Amino acid sequence: MIDAKNVYKTFYVPHEVQALVDVTNKIEAGEVVVVIGPSGSGKSTFLRCLNHLEEANSGQIFIDGVDILDPKTDINRVRAEVGMVFQSFNLFPHKSVLENVTLAQRVVRKRSKEEAAETAMALLRKVGIDDKANVYPDQLSGGQQQRVAIARALAMNPKIMLFDEPTSALDPEMVGEVLDVMKSLAKEGMTMVVVTHEMGFAREVADRVIFMDNGAIVEEGTPDHFFTNPTNDRTKLFLSQIL
Amino acid sequence: MNSNTNIKRKKDGYYFWVGVFFFILIGAGALLWYSALQIDYTWRWYMVPRYFVANVETEVKSEIEGDAVSVTQKGENTVILVKGPDGSEEYIVPGNDIRIGEGDIIYAGDTLGVYKKWQAGILLQGLWLTMKVSIIAIVFGIVIGMFAGLARVSANPALKWTSVTYIELIRGSPLLVQIFIWYFVLGTLINTLLTKNGLPDLPPLWYGVAALACFTGAYVAEMVRAGIQSIHRGQTEASRSLGMNYIQSMTYVILPQAMLRILPPLAGQFISLVKDSSLLGIIAIRELTKATREVVTTSLQPFELWFVCALLYLILTFSLSMFVQYLERRTLIQ
Ligand SMILES: Nc1ncnc2c1ncn2[C@@H]1O[C@H](COP(=O)(O)OP(=O)(O)OP(=O)(O)O)[C@@H](O)[C@H]1O
Ligand SMILES: [Mg+2]
Numbered sequence: 001m002i003d004a005k006n007v008y009k010t011f012y013v014p015h016e017v018q019a020l021v022d023v024t025n026k027i028e029a030g031e032v033v034v035v036i037g038p039s040g041s042g043k044s045t046f047l048r049c050l051n052h053l054e055e056a057n058s059g060q061i062f063i064d065g066v067d068i069l070d071p072k073t074d075i076n077r078v079r080a081e082v083g084m085v086f087q088s089f090n091l092f093p094h095k096s097v098l099e100n101v102t103l104a105q106r107v108v109r110k111r112s113k114e115e116a117a118e119t120a121m122a123l124l125r126k127v128g129i130d131d132k133a134n135v136y137p138d139q140l141s142g143g144q145q146q147r148v149a150i151a152r153a154l155a156m157n158p159k160i161m162l163f164d165e166p167t168s169a170l171d172p173e174m175v176g177e178v179l180d181v182m183k184s185l186a187k188e189g190m191t192m193v194v195v196t197h198e199m200g201f202a203r204e205v206a207d208r209v210i211f212m213d214n215g216a217i218v219e220e221g222t223p224d225h226f227f228t229n230p231t232n233d234r235t236k237l238f239l240s241q242i243l
Numbered sequence: 244m245n246s247n248t249n250i251k252r253k254k255d256g257y258y259f260w261v262g263v264f265f266f267i268l269i270g271a272g273a274l275l276w277y278s279a280l281q282i283d284y285t286w287r288w289y290m291v292p293r294y295f296v297a298n299v300e301t302e303v304k305s306e307i308e309g310d311a312v313s314v315t316q317k318g319e320n321t322v323i324l325v326k327g328p329d330g331s332e333e334y335i336v337p338g339n340d341i342r343i344g345e346g347d348i349i350y351a352g353d354t355l356g357v358y359k360k361w362q363a364g365i366l367l368q369g370l371w372l373t374m375k376v377s378i379i380a381i382v383f384g385i386v387i388g389m390f391a392g393l394a395r396v397s398a399n400p401a402l403k404w405t406s407v408t409y410i411e412l413i414r415g416s417p418l419l420v421q422i423f424i425w426y427f428v429l430g431t432l433i434n435t436l437l438t439k440n441g442l443p444d445l446p447p448l449w450y451g452v453a454a455l456a457c458f459t460g461a462y463v464a465e466m467v468r469a470g471i472q473s474i475h476r477g478q479t480e481a482s483r484s485l486g487m488n489y490i491q492s493m494t495y496v497i498l499p500q501a502m503l504r505i506l507p508p509l510a511g512q513f514i515s516l517v518k519d520s521s522l523l524g525i526i527a528i529r530e531l532t533k534a535t536r537e538v539v540t541t542s543l544q545p546f547e548l549w550f551v552c553a554l555l556y557l558i559l560t561f562s563l564s565m566f567v568q569y570l571e572r573r574t575l576i577q
Pocket of ligand 2: 045164
């Protein structure tokens with residue numbers, strides 16, 4: 001489903017940073033992959049390269065067989081198949097909850113108003129906030145906003161969901177409700193790449209855990225492997241700090 | 244007890260200064276009135292209304308030559324039948340102020356009768372023209388400003404630099420000079436080219452509106468740019484990650500938020516535009532200021548008329564700012 005080969009990404013502004021160094025990874029359909037690593041290790045950059053919010057400098061990235069670094073590829077079509085959930089929710093503040101979930105369906109998928117609303121309501125029910133369909137995002141708690149953001153991404157019927165620290169901006173008591181939504185999504189067989197510091201989630205839901213440091217994948221394996229006998233020294237150090 | 248008197252003293256001070264405010268206001272008025280008295284100026288406020296609406300005598304003229312065969316009263320109107328060698332014609336004159344008799348010989352252009360009709364006076368016409376010019380210029384200013392603002396934030400160098408050049412040129416020169424350029428330079432060029440191709444000239448009004456719209460557009464463009472850049476990057480990322488293209492993301496997500504944010508400075512700009520339209524008088528557009536100047540020369544009542552003129556602008560600008568406030572409140576409430 002996702003095939004990244006020798007991906008490099010360097011930022012030159014404000015100063016030169018090698019955010020990704022020779023990253024190669026293959027993620028199968030239905031797999032749930034959790035990416036962990038210290039701050040600045042390139043986790044977000046890796047995720048953002050997968051839907052071309054950042055353009056990799058070199059290497060190849062295939063999403064469902066489509067080479068997204070090929071200039072001839074219509075990136076908007078690829079993005080419609082790849083949902084993304086951000087740390088800071090990024091809901092559209094000038095639109096109601098319902099409109100947040102219907103907008104891209106209407107504009108990108110060209111669905112009728114009724115169809116879009118129906119899909120949206122079903123998803124809002126699924127994430128448990130259908131009763132707030134007509135309020136504006138600023139009237140919701142962080143956890144509710146993040147669930148709307150998940151519904152918004154799901155409304156496009158994506159094949160892949162990318163999560164960039166979806167619970168890091170939340171008050172502790174709201175983390176659970178968002179993780180629950182993600183867990184049920186994983187159970188349904190969604191292909192997911194999740195950057196998170198929630199090790200409980202990683203242990204319970206992940207099929208595979210990737211540890212990144214300094215822009216490179218240092219170690220990967222099953223959660224069992226990771227949390228019982230990690231081999232790399234840096235992984236050990238990171239896990240000892242975080243657990 | 245102590246705090247109570249404290250509050251009371253505060254209040255006393257407050258009303259004292261309110262009093263001072265009204266004293267200043269009335270004092271200024273009195274001073275003006277007194278000075279006018281010193282130069283024997285006679286205030287004739289009753290002269291003012293006639294420049295808004297006037298009951299004007301209107302003549303009904305015959306278009307053909309012939310005899311006035313019949314003059315008959317029909318209700319409120321008088322009907323005159325003129326019969327000539329090339330056929331006959333019926334004229335209706337409201338009222339009964341008839342200037343010919345039955346059987347008279349009529350020549351083409353003769354006045355058959357006169358009636359009085361309420362007409363917009365020159366000030367009202369000027370006010371209307373000012374409103375018209377301002378509204379058209381605002382609409383085009385928004386359109387130009389929107390495109391120039393979008394071009395300004397575009398990554399394409401041709402678009403970006405064209406926009407920057409336009410904005411800097413306009414903002415760097417006086418509006419008066421721009422109006423002259425539009426009228427005397429571009430106007431001459433365009434009208435000459437039109438004449439050469441057998442087309443009618445464009446009236447000065449068009450050049451005036453173009454000057455105002457382009458002037459406003461540059462300022463609007465800067466606001467649009469600032470507005471777009473003030474919207475958090477996450478909004479673009481969220482919309483693009485859903486598969487929207489650049490234009491869709493701008494149209495549905497970024498611009499609506501940006502426009503809401505720039506509504507207050509935009510209102511200020513449009514109020515300036517209404518006031519700046521007073522410069523158009525210099526290219527023979529009879530907007531409010533020029534209309535007032537004309538009335539002043541005929542009526543010799545400059546004091547009243549200039550105050551009235553200022554007041555009319557105030558009404559226009561005040562209504563505009565109320566309208567924008569209403570828009571702001573409406574969009575915020577939802
Ligand atoms: N747009 C950018 N411009 C310049 N440098 C960037 C940009 N985005 C990321 N970087 C740099 O690239 C490196 C990797 O950043 P990235 O955001 O991918 O790290 P991360 O693993 O997600 O960290 P965190 O856990 O703090 O989110 C960092 O050094 C960061 O400063
Ligand atoms: Mg990050």
